[in-house]
Each structure stands twice: as C-alpha cells, then as structure tokens.
Amino acid sequence: MRARATGNTSLIGLILAAAGSGSRFGSSVPKQFLPLDGVPIYFHSLDIFEPLVNQAVIVVPSRWKDQVYQETRDSWGADRIRVEEGGEHRQDSVRRGLASLPAVDIILIHDAARPFVTGGLISRVIDETRRTGACVPGLPISETVKQVRNSTVVQTLDRNSLVLVQTPQGFQREVLAKAIEKACEEGFYGTDEAVLVERSGHPVAVIPGEPGNIKITVKRDLSGRS
Template identity: 40%
Template sequence: MVSVIIPAAGQGRRMQAHHNKVFLMLAKEPILVHTLRQFAEVEDVGECIVVVGKGEEKETFELLKSASSVHSLPDCRIVTGGEERQDSVWNGLQVVSPDADIVLVHDAARPLVTPAIIGRVIRAARRTGGAVAAVPVKDTIKVAGDDGNVASTPDRSTLWAVQTPQGFQKDLLVRANEQAIADGFRGTDDASLVERLGMPVELSLGSYENIKITTPGDLIIAESFWKARQEADDIRVPEGRGLRA
C-alpha cells in the first residue's frame, strides 16, 4: 500500500495572501481539493495524510468533508505541521499506516500533478528505493561566484528540475529523517535526506505543467493549464534522457 503525505502548512506570503494558499480557488475549487483528487485516481494509494498549520485543522476537515460529498477523495487524516516543511513531513511519518510499503511526499500547492506521474514515481520507488518527479531544465544555468560574476556554466543536459511527488520505501524515508534530525541537517527536499545515506534516487518523468503555485502569477498559469487540459495532453518532455516508465 502507498501512503501519501501532503505538506500543506505554508503561509502563502509570496502569494500575498492572508490565508493558507492551498485554500485559494483554482477553477472554482480549492487548490488542495484539486491535488487530492489526482491521488484518488491511483489504485495503489491507500491513505493520505494532510499536514496543515496549527489552527487550520478544523477548517481543513470541513473543507474535505464538503468536497468528499461531490468528489472521490482518498481517505485522509489531518495532522498538525511543524516549524518547517521537514518537520511537517516528519509529523506525517509518525502516523503512516504500518501496512504502507511506499511513502509519497507531495506539495499541496502542486494541483496539476497527474495520476500518470504519480504512478511512475511509485513504480520507480519500488524498483530503486527512492524516486522523484523531474523534468530537464530548459534554461541555461549559471553558477555565481562570491563576487557576483559567473563562476561556471554547467552542462544543461545533466540538469533536472525536481518536483513532487517524491517517493521512497517507508523504512528508508524514516531512517533518512532520523539521521537528519540527529545531525541537525535541513534539506531542501526529501530526496536530499535520502541522498545523504548514499542511497540512489531515481529521476522519474514529471511534467512542465506540474508547477508549484507560489506567487499570484503561478495561479494564473495554473488556471491556463487547467483549462487547456480538456483538449490537450500534458506537455511532453524530450525522450531518451535515461528515464524509465
């Protein structure tokens, strides 16, 4: 069984909102509901743990109760988040079902994920122990020196923009978090914790549409993608870059 942890405790400062951004509306429904609906379509997903900010538990419960009367949503448990995202994921891990063999972590603010992306990450995590959704970068990247000048230009063919979901064998993710806590390490994503253990993390094909809604402009882009989905498939990325289905 697959358990999904949805960190949803962000304050939405860059959204210029006075409310948690996952409650904002996208195509007439809250962002969080859009996200959960995608996981409801994946057969392997058996539970979902939504980690929210302190004081948002009741509002989230009422939101999901109302949405479940209209849409098919995964079985959800609501957990209070921590000071930072890593703390919130750890709180979610504490209540993961003992029957789960794979744990996915997915940003609540990525509502344009698809069941196909989720399925690929699950299969890759079962195959190698850890996997992340990702796409090749399209821009040239520069490494800056301390003086503000360009220090180097890495080969773009080796660079990938990492997204979520990120999936791991449950015991591995727990061990990676325990080690990070012991070392006082703060990672920028869940995969970085696993990488510190010397374990492989496979790149799994994501989508350029699978954006994280962080700013007001992102919400406009997401609205456009969402409307276009009725007539077009996900934007394709170049094949032959070493990824497997």
C-alpha cells in the same frame, strides 16, 4: 471511495505538504487554501491521488486543521485521511506526517501547491519507487545555468547533468524514515525529502516529470486559471 488497486499489494500513503505560509504569493491566506475552479487549491491534488493511494495525511498550519478535516473527510472517509499540524520546517512536517502513516509500504510526498499533477505521473512514481526504493520526477533544463557568488559568475554549470525536481516524490517507508532520523540527529535540514535520502546513502532514481505540473508560487502562476 476506496482506493483502487495499483497492481501490487503494497500499501501506498500520501503526505500532502500544506503547512507553508505562502509568503511569496502575497496573500493573507496561504495559497494552498485559496480557491481554484471553486475548490481549494490543495483539494485538486487530493482528488487526483484519491484512487491511487490507500491512506493520506495532510500537514497544515494549526489554525487550518479543523477546517481541512471537515473539507476532506466526506470524500475520503474518516478511516483513510488524517490532518496533522505542520512543524517549523518542511522536514518537521513530513516527519509528523510519516508518523501518522505507520502501516504503509510506500510514501508519496506532494506539494499542496501543485494542483495540476496527473494520475499518470503518480503511477509512474509509484512503479519506480517499488523498483528502486526512492524516486523523483524531474524536467530537463533549457536555460543556461550559472553559479554566482557576490553578484559575480563563478562558473557555468553543465545543464545536461541537471534537472528541475518536482513532486510527488516516492520512497519506501523504511528508506525515508531512516533518512529523516539521520538528518534530524545531525541537525541537517534539506529543501526536499530526496536530499535526505541522498545523504543517507540510498540512490534516488529520476523519471521524466511533466511541464504542466507547476508549483504555484506567485499570482501570475494562476493567470488564465480561475
């Protein structure tokens, strides 16, 4: 199936981050490859992204590379999807994925373990990335948040200035590439791609996320979803 237009001539690329071990899930199989409604968890996200992007690369553990390619090439077409071996850290995996998408203008990075993402959220991230160069979805925090050191409260943080960041995160390709190279040169490893862009000096816009766009981390996250 061909990617449909997204209202602009920009070429959109997806990096699906699926190289994690999923150790907290407590399964011998990484959680992103476990079945959900009859298909692997990671495939749900791919299905939603398919009409909204031009190309995709999935970064996976080495032993899953051939299987994932076999599972995806027919629905996407061999010219639109690639499967690459992930690196030691998420940042290394994303860097490899980025190298596999040299011709796109906008990069979307999504956690393979977020199968409930919607097309609406993806489209909004794309639109804001076109406008600002870097965008993440975020949710307001309803709980009190405290900074703790040595099991003692250091301070209570202002939750009104905090958000819980989700994926997909969107970046103009050049912005992300420069940020990753700077971080790697300096030996810095971040927990997401936005922090790399932040520290490179490029502002990152935040749009409203979606409560249903959860990241499956432990088995109870799938309660009632089988």
